Amino acid sequence: MMFKIGDRAVYPGQGVAEITGIESKQISGTTVVLYMLRVLDSDRKIMIPVSKVQSVGLRKVVGGDDVGAVYDLLRERTKTIDRQTWNRRYRRYVEKINTGSLHDIAEVMRDLSRLKYTKNLSFGERKMLDQARTLLVKEISVARQRPEDEILIELNEIIDESQGPDKPVAASA
Secondary structure, eight states: OOOOOOOOEEETTTEEEEEOOOOOOOOTTTEEEEEEEETTTOOOOOEGGGGGGHHTOOEEEEHHHHHHHHHHHHOOOSSOHHHHHHHHHHHHHHHHHHHHHHHHHHHHHHHHHHHTTTOOOHHHHHHHHHHHHHHHHHHHHHHHHHOHHHHHHHHHHHHHHHHHHHHOOOOOO
């Protein structure tokens, strides 16, 4: 997969980044061609060898059809209640986010949002939910070429709707 300067790509766990340059550098006596990336959310700079693009999971931003599938996934009602300990769930969710798959990230957001209605999330789970939401908002915003705040409102409405009439009652504080 080849990118050019100005393209937007998704770097797993970091989110949407812009290809700001393609440079050749000498590393240990070998010339390596690198993509220079700037993560849109944090302005973090990342260098990825062109030969390692697939192994690190760098991919193009999803298209419109994929966004619809993600929205459908968020609307799905999960039938089973996850009874694993928070740290096992957390590890599973970290693995899903690190795949860079928008569908995996949407599953994390859906499942943690659903869990939030039945019990208090651990600190790590709350951070994971925020990270999943941020990654989804950024990529969908770029894919649909719409402001992030509009996408966030859409996602929140979908999550609230997906709780539906049989949504679990949240414990009062």
